[in-house]
Amino acid sequence: MPPTAAEAEGAAREACLRLLTSRPRSRHELAQRLRDKGIEPEVAERVLDRMEQVELVDDAAFARAWVHSRHTYSGRGRRALAMELRTKGVAAHHADAALAQVDDEAETERARELVRRRLRRLTVPSDERERAVVVHRLVGVLARRGYGQGLAFGVVRDELAAAGTDVEGLDPDA
Structure with a gap:
C-alpha cells in the first residue's frame, strides 16, 4: 500500500532535517537526495517550499557560509x-553575491599563506632547472585550489623573493 500524502511529506521532511543536521545544504542538494530516496517530485517541492518559508533552506545564506568556510x-x-x-545548484545571483565576499586582496593574501606554508617544508634548490620545477609545483598547488x-x-x-631565493630568469611559461 503506497504511503499517504501526509506520510510521504513526513518522510521527506524527516529526510531533509536529518541532512541539515550535519551541515547546511542548498535546495538543489536536498531535492537530489529526496529524489534518490524515491520521494515524488511534487511532495519534495512542497516540503522544500515550506522549509524555505521557515528559513531552514536558504540558498543565499548557504552560499555565503560555503564561500567563507571553503576560502578560509x-x-x-x-x-x-x-x-x-554551481555543482551545488546555487543560482548565479546568490553565488555572485557570496563570491563578492572574497575580494582580490583577500584572495591574494590567502594564496600567499598557502605558498608560505608549503615553503616552510621545502628546500628551494639553487639549480635553476630544479628551482623551476619547485615553482611549477607551487603554482600547481594554487591552480588546483582555483587560483588563476x-x-x-x-x-x-x-x-x-621574500624568502631570499633568486627569482631572476623564472618564466611562467617555461
Missing part, C-alpha cells in the same frame, strides 16, 4: 568556489 579553511580561490556553488595562473605565479615569485 580550505584555501579555495574564487574560481573553484564558483564551480562548487597569473595570480599563482606572481604570488609564488613574490614569496620566493
Whole structure:
C-alpha cells in the first residue's frame, strides 16, 4: 500500500532535517537526495517550499557560509568556489553575491599563506632547472585550489623573493 500524502511529506521532511543536521545544504542538494530516496517530485517541492518559508533552506545564506568556510579553511580561490556553488545548484545571483565576499586582496593574501606554508617544508634548490620545477609545483598547488595562473605565479615569485631565493630568469611559461 503506497504511503499517504501526509506520510510521504513526513518522510521527506524527516529526510531533509536529518541532512541539515550535519551541515547546511542548498535546495538543489536536498531535492537530489529526496529524489534518490524515491520521494515524488511534487511532495519534495512542497516540503522544500515550506522549509524555505521557515528559513531552514536558504540558498543565499548557504552560499555565503560555503564561500567563507571553503576560502578560509580550505584555501579555495574564487574560481573553484564558483564551480562548487554551481555543482551545488546555487543560482548565479546568490553565488555572485557570496563570491563578492572574497575580494582580490583577500584572495591574494590567502594564496600567499598557502605558498608560505608549503615553503616552510621545502628546500628551494639553487639549480635553476630544479628551482623551476619547485615553482611549477607551487603554482600547481594554487591552480588546483582555483587560483588563476597569473595570480599563482606572481604570488609564488613574490614569496620566493621574500624568502631570499633568486627569482631572476623564472618564466611562467617555461
